[in-house]
Structures are given as C-alpha cells and as structure tokens.
Amino acid sequence: MNRRALDLAMRAALALNINVNEKSVFARKNYFYPDLPKGYQISQSDMPLALGGWLEIEVGGVQKRIGITRLHMEEDAGKSMHEGFADSATKSYIDLNRCGTALVEIVSEPDMRSPAEAYAYLTAIKQVLLYTEVSDCNMEEGSLRCDANVSVRRRGAEKFGAKVEVKNLNSFRYLQKALEHEIERQVAALESGQRISQETRLWNVSSGKTEPMRSKEFAHDYRYFPEPDLAPVHTTSEMVAQVRAAMPELPAAKRARFVAKHGLTSYDAGVLTDSRALADYFEATVTAGAAPKTAANWISVELLRRLNDAGKEISESPVKPDALAAVLAEVEGGKITAASGKKVFATMFETGRAPAEIIAAEGYATLADSGEIERVCREVIEKNPENLAKYRAGNEGMFKFFVGQAMRATKGQADPKAINDALRRLLAS
Numbered sequence: 001m002n003r004r005a006l007d008l009a010m011r012a013a014l015a016l017n018i019n020v021n022e023k024s025v026f027a028r029k030n031y032f033y034p035d036l037p038k039g040y041q042i043s044q045s046d047m048p049l050a051l052g053g054w055l056e057i058e059v060g061g062v063q064k065r066i067g068i069t070r071l072h073m074e075e076d077a078g079k080s081m082h083e084g085f086a087d088s089a090t091k092s093y094i095d096l097n098r099c100g101t102a103l104v105e106i107v108s109e110p111d112m113r114s115p116a117e118a119y120a121y122l123t124a125i126k127q128v129l130l131y132t133e134v135s136d137c138n139m140e141e142g143s144l145r146c147d148a149n150v151s152v153r154r155r156g157a158e159k160f161g162a163k164v165e166v167k168n169l170n171s172f173r174y175l176q177k178a179l180e181h182e183i184e185r186q187v188a189a190l191e192s193g194q195r196i197s198q199e200t201r202l203w204n205v206s207s208g209k210t211e212p213m214r215s216k217e218f219a220h221d222y223r224y225f226p227e228p229d230l231a232p233v234h235t236t237s238e239m240v241a242q243v244r245a246a247m248p249e250l251p252a253a254k255r256a257r258f259v260a261k262h263g264l265t266s267y268d269a270g271v272l273t274d275s276r277a278l279a280d281y282f283e284a285t286v287t288a289g290a291a292p293k294t295a296a297n298w299i300s301v302e303l304l305r306r307l308n309d310a311g312k313e314i315s316e317s318p319v320k321p322d323a324l325a326a327v328l329a330e331v332e333g334g335k336i337t338a339a340s341g342k343k344v345f346a347t348m349f350e351t352g353r354a355p356a357e358i359i360a361a362e363g364y365a366t367l368a369d370s371g372e373i374e375r376v377c378r379e380v381i382e383k384n385p386e387n388l389a390k391y392r393a394g395n396e397g398m399f400k401f402f403v404g405q406a407m408r409a410t411k412g413q414a415d416p417k418a419i420n421d422a423l424r425r426l427l428a429s
Contacts, residue, residue: 001026001230005073005102009049010235010243012104012134013071015250016125018053020240026073026227035078035094045224048072049104049233055128056252057120066121067109076101079142098142104134110151110160115179119172122146127251131276139170148179151196152186161186162196166210168203178203182210254279262292271300277314281321288325291332298328302342306349318352319345327355339412340364364413373406373414377422380405391427399423 013020025047028040053068081093106125112118126144129135137144146169151161166182169175181203186196201210249257251273258269258279272282278299285295303324307317327348331341336359347358358364380402381388391398406419 001233002102006049006233006235007243008134009071009073009104010240011132011247012106012129013050013053014240014244014247015128015132015134016053016055016068016071016106018050018068018071020050020235021047022235023047024049024072024233024235026230026233027224028227029074030223031221033077033080034092035080035096037078037096037099041075041077042227042230043074043105043224044072047232049235055121055124057117057124059114059116059120064111064117066111066117069107069109071104071106073102073104075099076103076142110149115176115183118148118179119176122172122175124251127274131248131251133248145170146175148175148182150179150182150186152183152190154190161190162198164196164198164210165200166203167200167213168205174203174205177208178210181208185210248276258282262286262296264292264296268296268300271304272296275314281314281317284321285325285328288322290325290328294328294332295324298324298345302345303349306346318350319348323348323355330355330359334415335359336364337412337414337416339407343412373410373418374422374426376409376414377402377406377419377426380409381423381426388427399427402427 010020024044026042027045029043029045030040032039048070050071051069053071054065055068056063056065058064076098078097078099079095081095082088085091085093108121112121126137129144130137135143139145148166148169149163150166151163153159153161164182164186166178169178182201189196197215199215200213202213203209204211254273255266255269258264258272259266264272273279282295282299285299286292303314303317303319307314324345327341327344330336330344331338336344340359343362344355344358344364347353347362348355351358384402384405387398387401391402402423403416403419406423407414407416410419
C-alpha cells in the first residue's frame with residue numbers, strides 16, 4: 001500500500017473532524033463496466049479508514065453543521081467518454097489515465113436541504129482540501145469530483161424518497177443547476193402520481209436536464225469481499241498524532257483568529273481566508289508593518305480587483321507584501337494622499353517598481369505648504385463667484401464643489417484636511 005496516500009487520507013479525515021479507525025480493511029468491489037478493466041475496484045466497505053465527522057457551512061448568514069458518514073480509500077477507475085470525437089455517435093472511448101490512482105471518497109449524511117447548501121458544503125470541502133494540500137482540487141483534471149444523491153419526500157413524511165444519483169457534475173455551478181432541476185423533476189413526477197426509481201442519471205449541460213444513465217445498484221450487488229492482496233491497515237495513535245501535528249491552521253480557525261487578533265469583520269476575514277495563499281499574503285503584509293484593517297481593505301479591493309482583471313493568482317501578484325506595506329506606510333504617514341497611493345499602487349502592479357521610486361519620479365508627494373494650499377483655495381473661490389454666492393446664501397452643498405476644485409488644482413496631492421480648513425476659513429471671511 002502507498003503510505004503517502006494513507007497519510008494524506010488521514011490528514012483529510014482529521015481536517016473534516018472524522019474519526020480515524022484503528023483498523024481498516026480493503027475490499028474488492030465487483031462490477032462490470034467498460035471503464036474498469038480488471039472487473040473489480042479496490043475500495044473499502046464495512047471497515048473504512050474513518051467514520052463519523054462533520055463540517056460547518058454558512059448559507060444566507062446562517063451556520064449549519066453537515067454530518068459526514070465516512071471517508072474511505074479506494075483506487076480510481078477509468079472514464080467513459082461519449083462525446084468529442086468524430087464517431088461519438090456510434091462509439092465510446094475509454095480514458096485509462098487515472099486507473100489505479102489512489103483517492104478518498106467522502107460520503108456525507110443526508111443533512112442538506114437545498115442546492116445552495118450543497119454548493120456551500122462542496123465549497124467548504126474544497127477549501128479544506130486545498131488548505132491541507134491533500135488535493136489540488138482541479139475538477140478539469142479529475143482531482144476533485146462530485147456525485148450528488150437526490151431524494152424528495154412529502155412534507156411531514158419520516159422516510160426519505162427513492163435516491164437518485166446525479167453524475168457528470170464537473171463544476172460547482174453545474175452541481176447547483178443539476179440539483180435544482182432534479183428536485184423539480186422528482187416533485188413533478190410524484191405530484192402526477194408517478195413513482196421515482198432508484199437510478200443513476202447524467203447532467204446534460206446542453207439541455208439543462210438530467211437524463212437516465214443506468215439503474216442504480218444496491219450495495220449487495222457489488223459482491224464485496226476482502227482484498228486478498230492487501231493486508232488490513234492498522235493506524236496507531238502515534239501515527240494519527242504525527243499527522244495532526246503537521247496539520248496547517250484550517251480555514252475556520254484562521255477566520256476566527258483574523259477577527260479576534262486583527263479586528264477584522266467576519267466578511268473581510270472570510271474574503272482573506274478564501275485561500276491559504278491569500279491569507280498568507282495578508283499576514284505577510286501586516287508583518288511588514290501595515291495596519292491590519294488598512295491592509296485588508298487594500299487587498300480585498302485594489303489587489304484582488306487587479307488580479308482578477310489580469311487573470312492572475314495571488315501567488316503571481318507583481319506587488320509583494322512588503323511593497324504593499326511600504327506604499328500603505330507612505331499613505332498613513334501623510335507623505336502621499338490616499339488618491340495618490342492608488343495611483344502609485346497601479347503603477348507598482350503594472351511595472352513592479354518600488355513605491356518610493358514612483359513617488360519621486362511622478363511627483364506624487366503630498367503638498368504640505370500651507371501658503372500654497374491657501375493660494376490655490378483663494379484662486380478657486382475667485383474663479384467661481386456664482387457658486388460662492390450660492391454657498392453664502394445657505395447652499396452648504398457648494399462646499400464640496402470647492403473642495404473638489406481645489407483637489408483637482410493640486411492634482412490630488414494636497415492634504416484633504418488642509419484644503420477643508422483653508423476653504424472654511426476663506427469662505428467665512
């Protein structure tokens with residue numbers, strides 16, 4: 001057995017609050033399908049690696065705990081391909097590239113009550129797996145996949161209805177759309193007197209509907225029996241402790257710490273912990289001397305917007321944490337205005353140049369000469385006699401006009417407070 005795969009599986013289990021069993025046993029899952037060349041799949045059945053866990057999600061500001069039934073190890077199968085080839089109308093192809101690759105399957109309890117909750121749950125699982133580096137979660141390459149089981153029941157009924165498995169969900173958006181359609185389909189069928197059959201259905205992206213694939217097998221149909229070529233797995237408390245000790249700080253704990261330690265709002269903490277790399281960038285910026293709330297604001301607004309427009313990840317940012325902290329220090333110290341700071345940041349993002357170099361070259365230094373500020377304000381007032389008359393007639397809104405004109409005349413480099421003070425004094429005289 002691949003020990004690295006076992007360690008990663010235990011890390012995933014612990015991160016999802018699932019109890020790792022002292023003993024787990026591999027089994028052969030027998031079924032005949034073109035993508036399974038051996039005719040069986042190595043998996044785990046009665047004695048999986050881990051049992052009984054949970055994960056918190058939040059939907060519409062409400063937190064909910066979703067139970068996790070089990071996490072077990074198995075090998076990947078191949079993939080049947082029914083479209084994309086010249087003769088797809090008459091032939092299917094088999095992709096065997098992932099055959100035999102180790103994976104874990106995470107099975108949730110039937111605790112989700114809406115497509116939105118399912119979307120939030122899958123998003124939370126993906127975030128945990130990325131934080132712990134168990135998987136890169138690339139759905140296009142098959143390193144994260146999701147099958148959804150859907151059943152409906154009449155209001156007040158205790159038992160769940162027949163379970164329908166939906167496959168071919170290769171994006172989170174398709175997951176939500178497929179669940180919305182399947183729920184509507186099952187409700188309509190029951191209300192018209194039809195019976196829901198246990199089956200597997202495929203999500204058809206083009207039609208926006210689920211379509212029948214095959215009748216769903218029951219567990220006993222797989223004829224599980226112990227895998228004769230693999231010994232049982234015994235996980236000691238020392239092994240589990242080693243995996244737990246190497247665990248990084250998880251998203252929920254990091255969000256709580258950002259709120260408690262850095263004074264961030266829950267929303268800002270959620271944005272900044274979206275990925276481990278983004279959270280690390282924020283903390284590196286704070287360590288370099290930036291005020292946490294200021295850093296959070298600039299990263300959430302200025303940096304993420306420019307990264308999104310450029311199609312870059314946070315790891316590819318041309319502005320490193322120490323450079324962002326440096327430009328924020330210039331703004332906080334009053335050496336440049338916030339407006340000039342954004343211009344400096346834009347140039348930093350485009351060129352990678354240091355903030356001090358840009359400020360000197362572009363003349364962004366704050367205008368602090370009180371005499372010059374008063375001269376500019378006096379000139380703005382003299383050029384706008386009609387607005388001056390409106391202001392003195394009681395139109396307080398005209399004051400903002402004069403502030404805007406003065407800031408424009410100084411190219412945004414004057415201290416706004418100094419402009420306000422000078423204008424108040426001159427307009428009152």
